[in-house]
Amino acid sequence: MANTHRRPHAIMIPYPYQGHINPFVYLAMKLASQGFTITFLNTQFVHFRISKAQTQNNREDIFTKARESGLDIRYATVSDGFPMEFDRSVNHDQFAEGLLHVFSAHVDELVGNLVKSDPPVTCIIADTFYVWTSAIATKYNLVSVSFWTEPALVLSLYYHLELLKKNGHFPSNDNRKDTIDYIPGVKAIEPSDLMSYLQAADISTVVHRVIYRAFEDVKKADIIICNTVQELESETLSALHVKQPTYAIGPIVSAGFSKRTVSTSLWSESDCTQWLNTKPSGSVLYVSFGSHARTASRKDIMEIAHGISLSGVNFVWVIRPDIVSSDETEILPDGFEKSMRGRGLIVQWCSQIKVISHPAIGGFLSHCGWNSVLESIWCSVPLICFPLFTDQFTNRKLVVNDWKIGINLSDKALITREEVAEKIKRLMSGKSSEELRNAVKEVSSRLENALATDGSSHRNFNLFIEDLKAKLQNRYGPGDESTNHIWAP
CATH class of the missing domain: 3.40.50.2000 (Glycogen Phosphorylase B;)
Known part of the structure; x- marks a missing residue:
């Protein structure tokens, strides 16, 4: 040519x-x-x-x-x-x-x-x-x-x-x-x-x-x-x-x-900013399991919901209608959304970077998709890891074992609400939370320096x-x- x-x-x-x-x-x-x-x-x-x-x-x-x-x-x-x-x-x-x-x-x-x-x-x-x-x-x-x-x-x-x-x-x-x-x-x-x-x-x-x-x-x-x-x-x-x-x-x-x-979003996005503005700094847990459909079991979602309830923390939870790997339409416990009103905001989709960069966000319960991991580090937000498939298990290894910026939700086959509540509390408050925050700030600075x-x-x-x-x-x-x-x- x-x-x-x-x-x-x-x-x-x-x-x-x-x-x-x-x-x-x-x-x-x-x-x-x-x-x-x-x-x-x-x-x-x-x-x-x-x-x-x-x-x-x-x-x-x-x-x-x-x-x-x-x-x-x-x-x-x-x-x-x-x-x-x-x-x-x-x-x-x-x-x-x-x-x-x-x-x-x-x-x-x-x-x-x-x-x-x-x-x-x-x-x-x-x-x-x-x-x-x-x-x-x-x-x-x-x-x-x-x-x-x-x-x-x-x-x-x-x-x-x-x-x-x-x-x-x-x-x-x-x-x-x-x-x-x-x-x-x-x-x-x-x-x-x-x-x-x-x-x-x-x-x-x-x-x-x-x-x-x-x-x-x-x-x-x-x-x-x-x-x-x-x-x-x-x-x-x-x-x-x-x-x-x-x-x-x-x-x-x-x-x-x-x-x-x-x-670039494939879903219509809800704006969570006004709700987040009413919450204290670092008090809100962001929960999202990514964009790929039907990757979680209804039982796991139920236990996570009960665990969030028991933890007492504020939360924003992204729940797509097609998140569970079954044809169930009711994926949350009866009355959950109503009982969490004021404490929790449930949306079908949102701009993730916009939410986790908000000062009110203090932690991220994530499936550990790579974009989510990078965005969480960029915003200095520590993670609870709940991998579902493909690279997410390997990403969790980097987050938990190598960089020590997150904790694993469960090593067992079955998730329990008590374990979910305990891990959320560890992420959001106390000495372990402080250690995770310091670690993620250090990794975040590496990302900024790289660019x-x-x-x-x-x-x-x-x-x-x-x-x-x-x-x-x-x-x-x-x-x-x-x-x-x-x-x-």
């Missing part, structure tokens, strides 16, 4: 879940502010959900205001292969099959058109969980960047699946139960802290096929970027970097990574840009003098 007046043009493809979309959006803003042309790709279903939640004109998109401020962020939608009415949560496995086999054909067609655009697309930045990124990058001669939206520890464990297999820790019904101490850059981890898919008895699922293929495909990427911080996972990141260029550029949270706000002008994430972001620049120049030849400024750190 000829290249004389070429701007770098990246197509960015998040996995179609809230926790993946958010960091992709903030990264798109930052890359565009560095002179990139961005084509941001959402599925038509995700676009519909965001538009509906914002009650905005469906012809607009999330980057309309960003373009008005001069950023070249283009927006595209393609079908994920399913009708709009198809329930992607209830039919999760069928949906995952579609992302494997159908969505990629729509992406391929779009990229084929974008290589003829002005400027032509030169780079693909895709979620690591996509299994077809390298094939599309090769077909259209694009630089391939794999964007990992979870901690480096989780990436490294998936990356070294062959070592886990070789040593008998995965995949069988009689896996070894002893400490895993042979993963490069990972000191030691217990099997109970592995991601849920690596602890599962049934390893024949579509998700396991995605994992096997995605973590072979990532090894073909030109560059890996991670939503984490060098100082928090330095050994793990260094070991990955030996294998292929890997840059920690996090925390990619709206409050720190992008000064501009973009509405500062001389911080590790700022430097790594610039190194990523320089590495990408070099690979683009090797592939397409140097750009002209008039566009060199766009590569300046």
